[in-house]
Amino acid sequence: MTLPTTIPGRAGELLASLGDRGVLCDLYDEVGSEVYHDMAGRDPQEVRELLGLVRATPGPVLDLAAGSGRLTMPLLALGREVTALDLSEHMLALLRTRLGLASAALRERCTVVRGDMSAFALARRFSVIVLGTTSISLLDERGRAGLYEAVRAHLEPGGRFLLTTVAVDPAYTGPAEMEEEYTTDSGRTYRIFEYWATGDAARTVTIFPADAGAASDPVEVCTTRVGVLSADRLEAELAAAGFTIRGRTVLPAVSRRLGDVLLETEVRA
Ligand SMILES: C[S@@+](CC[C@H](N)C(=O)[O-])C[C@H]1O[C@@H](n2cnc3c(N)ncnc32)[C@H](O)[C@@H]1O
Known part of the structure; x- marks a missing residue:
């Protein structure tokens, strides 16, 4: 960086x-x-909305750009098996510290991986892949193409890819x-x-x-x-990469000017 x-x-x-x-x-x-x-406690609304959608799809979850675990920890609290992937060893160190303070039952359901969300190969599939905090905006067009390919390769049939971007x-x-x-x-x-x-x-x-x-x-x-990646552009990219958009929810703005949009997607059959 x-x-x-x-x-x-x-x-x-x-x-x-x-x-x-x-x-x-x-x-x-x-x-x-x-x-x-x-x-990280600044935007509780996104966490609530994402968890609501995750609840509807049982099974293991991949939390991309997991950072210090703002989503990982509540996902684990749902009882799910969670893989948390992030590029920053510093952010992952904070997550590991949080896991160290959690119960063994919760900690043992979490796998922490240092990796690039635009090019990862975990040799397994997940029911749900989440990418919150509008973190897709950290990737350029090429990076996003790699992300879509990797997500497709890691989703179970019928699984969900849940992500947020900014509402411009x-x-x-x-x-x-x-x-x-x-x-x-x-x-x-x-x-x-x-x-x-x-x-x-x-x-x-x-x-x-x-x-x-x-x-x-x-x-x-x-x-x-x-x-700043608009939801319209993101939807168009996802559709071209073989995803179907199942839902689009506008979340209240955190920065007063740019709100969040939550997309619920799945791989087109
Ligand atoms: C806005 S933070 C979000 C962290 C966490 N999901 C949350 O809700 O607090 C963005 C995260 O993306 C990570 N990141 C940036 N580029 C990345 C990449 N190419 N692959 C994986 N993680 C990346 C950063 O290290 C950072 O932890």
Whole structure:
């Protein structure tokens, strides 16, 4: 994962104003994964909706881009056997720590795999494959083609591929940059900047601690660049890759401007 050379908007100005104190990190690296994990309770709606669909299809589940387990842990709590796959060893380390604190019965049903969701071969099939948190937007077109192929190869007949993407509002004419403060359950407060000019292929999310500490302290600033992949385009890609769309649900917006869309799909017979 490479860091962007420039951060747009007020976030970029704020980072520049920190001078040498500002330490830019990727949101899924050693520092960033702790921040991501701390903030992971921000969107409970998506977890509820995904779990509702998973319940309808019994059997083992593959959680792609599982991260620190925001979906993996509740999937395990449903009593399912879950394989959690992610590219970031730092995110998986957080997941392993969480599993270590869970009951043995739950832990033993989880297999943790470091892998690339655009090219994986697990030599087995699953009833359900989930890809939440609009993480498909982290892949470019080629990566998505690889993902669709790998998902097809890993789904049981009649299985479901459940994924979310962003709900783009083409009529949005407001400012390109949104800022919000969010206080996590651990009590830490972050300033979250999201920069997306309508029509841009990607948005930049940059997260600062609200409290920059003493004047000499380094300030860790986490960033990630995420594609904006509309549900229409995603549906068209999935259809071309041999999937049937069984359901499309619009979820309430987390960032006020870009909501989530949950797609329920299966491989066309
Ligand atoms: C937005 S986080 C989502 C994590 C988790 N699903 C959740 O709900 O909190 C995106 C995750 O995708 C992972 N990731 C990025 N590119 C990936 C790839 N090509 N293959 C697998 N995981 C990837 C990152 O390491 C990160 O953990």
